[in-house]
Amino acid sequence: MNIFEDANRKQIAGRRRMDFILHILFVIATSIGVIALCALIIDILVDGVARLNPDLFNNFPSRKADGSGMKSAIVGSIYMLLIMAPISFIFGVGAAIYLEEYAGKNRLTRLIQLNISTLAGVPSIVYGILGLAIFVRLFALERSLIAGALTMTLLVLPIIIVSAQEAIRAVPRSRRDASFALGATKWQTVSRSVLPSSMPGILTGVILAMSRAIGETAPLVMIGALTYVAFLPSSLKDSFTVIPIQVYNWLSKSKAEFHELAASGIIVLLVLLLLMNLSAILLRNKYQKKGL
Amino acid sequence: MEPLINIKNLNLYYSSFQALKNVNFTIPEKAITAFIGPSGCGKSTLLRTLNRMNDMIIGTRIEGQLLIGGTDIYSNEVDVETLRKKVGMVFQQPNPFPKSIYDNVAYGPRLHGITNKKQLDEIVETSLKKAALWNEVKDHLKRSALSISGGQQQRLCIARALAVEPDILLMDEATSALDPISTLKIEELVQELKDNYTIVMVTHNMHQAARVSNQTVFFLNGEVIEYSETEMLFSNPSDKRTEDYISGRFG
Numbered sequence: 001m002n003i004f005e006d007a008n009r010k011q012i013a014g015r016r017r018m019d020f021i022l023h024i025l026f027v028i029a030t031s032i033g034v035i036a037l038c039a040l041i042i043d044i045l046v047d048g049v050a051r052l053n054p055d056l057f058n059n060f061p062s063r064k065a066d067g068s069g070m071k072s073a074i075v076g077s078i079y080m081l082l083i084m085a086p087i088s089f090i091f092g093v094g095a096a097i098y099l100e101e102y103a104g105k106n107r108l109t110r111l112i113q114l115n116i117s118t119l120a121g122v123p124s125i126v127y128g129i130l131g132l133a134i135f136v137r138l139f140a141l142e143r144s145l146i147a148g149a150l151t152m153t154l155l156v157l158p159i160i161i162v163s164a165q166e167a168i169r170a171v172p173r174s175r176r177d178a179s180f181a182l183g184a185t186k187w188q189t190v191s192r193s194v195l196p197s198s199m200p201g202i203l204t205g206v207i208l209a210m211s212r213a214i215g216e217t218a219p220l221v222m223i224g225a226l227t228y229v230a231f232l233p234s235s236l237k238d239s240f241t242v243i244p245i246q247v248y249n250w251l252s253k254s255k256a257e258f259h260e261l262a263a264s265g266i267i268v269l270l271v272l273l274l275l276m277n278l279s280a281i282l283l284r285n286k287y288q289k290k291g292l
Numbered sequence: 293m294e295p296l297i298n299i300k301n302l303n304l305y306y307s308s309f310q311a312l313k314n315v316n317f318t319i320p321e322k323a324i325t326a327f328i329g330p331s332g333c334g335k336s337t338l339l340r341t342l343n344r345m346n347d348m349i350i351g352t353r354i355e356g357q358l359l360i361g362g363t364d365i366y367s368n369e370v371d372v373e374t375l376r377k378k379v380g381m382v383f384q385q386p387n388p389f390p391k392s393i394y395d396n397v398a399y400g401p402r403l404h405g406i407t408n409k410k411q412l413d414e415i416v417e418t419s420l421k422k423a424a425l426w427n428e429v430k431d432h433l434k435r436s437a438l439s440i441s442g443g444q445q446q447r448l449c450i451a452r453a454l455a456v457e458p459d460i461l462l463m464d465e466a467t468s469a470l471d472p473i474s475t476l477k478i479e480e481l482v483q484e485l486k487d488n489y490t491i492v493m494v495t496h497n498m499h500q501a502a503r504v505s506n507q508t509v510f511f512l513n514g515e516v517i518e519y520s521e522t523e524m525l526f527s528n529p530s531d532k533r534t535e536d537y538i539s540g541r542f543g
Binding site for chain 2: 104105172174175177178179180181182183184185188192193196197
């Protein structure tokens, strides 16, 4: 007796064909993103590589494309990052700790939670308007580095809060129990058990939020950073510019040389973003391997 | 033996569900008391009222008295941090912190303000010795606690609980996630510890209760059905339901 004889081989062939077709479709779906990124990178490299020289980093922008640089924009971006990172870390992680560990699980908490998740999706230009109203006008900070950094802090806070909450929530209940059962207070448990376990996740979230902020233009245009800056900011109240604004500025000029400069500016920005994402990955791997 | 823990007319509610119904009994000092009963009978709930771990569950309400050494632990006289220092707990799953073996044991003493390195070294060594783990880990105290076996991890958790010098040790099915050999080691350890500590253990395993404990309490649907010397309860139960349970007719 042949136990295989009642098999419907035609039907199986049909099932396999469907499997194959979908396999191809999924590969295409994946390729679109990768191809778009490659096209972008190649296009920019072709345009911008010739301008990637010391002038770009050492010189200030000028009316002539030759010898024009983006020193003020690079320094401005880094300064903004340095101001924004600690402020948004403290407030973002603080809020996440409150919501996850201290807040009662009631309607108010859920409302706050809903608000924060919604804020994470609000268009960045809206934060620009908010920053203009609060920091530039109300606090009379003018179009300064500190006003820009604080506006960007508002922009990234919801993202940091949400990702820090997820990292904190991922710490198993049993670790908190172990700490409480030894007589720890809530803060002792949070600081000695929960935060050390969730720090890689929190830092990854913070770095990714920072890399979003580095590439943002709209809110800074709104609060008026779009200026031709031929000096380095020496105090928090100085005016400033950042890389994406410098790129935007160059792109809006008609001469092709400036478009090449813009492309090289994008390369600098991409490299910066890549480095930040790389550090997030390295950080995560380091803690995962150690298990400490 | 003097009763150390005295439970009087204790009722416990999770919101509208009554998990413990008018519980009354005493737990003697420096002996092993086992709580047995089917799942959901309230034995773990009662264990977790002894160090007030139930406080963290929203909607928990308690009536009656729970005296330890004559003091009501739910009164204002007792800080929950002090209570939990005096009443240590070992959980079902070994739950070491993802820190070194040393830092796991030193976690509790540090919480309570001990920072002196020499003093901590001493506490770590004596606690690990009491938990019968010292010889296995003394050469790599800096290694991650997650790198040792499950049975060793559970003994590390016992050492961690002992490091804050408790009087009472609660064990919530502390061997149910372990293999038979590790279980045996923990049972032997518990026998040694009872000379210095009052031990209350919850177990799913009736044979374990019979092997290890001095007193046994049988729970069913939130009530204490029977409470007596272990030998007595297993050989000559006075309640039909106890007999049915220990002879395996339900549960």
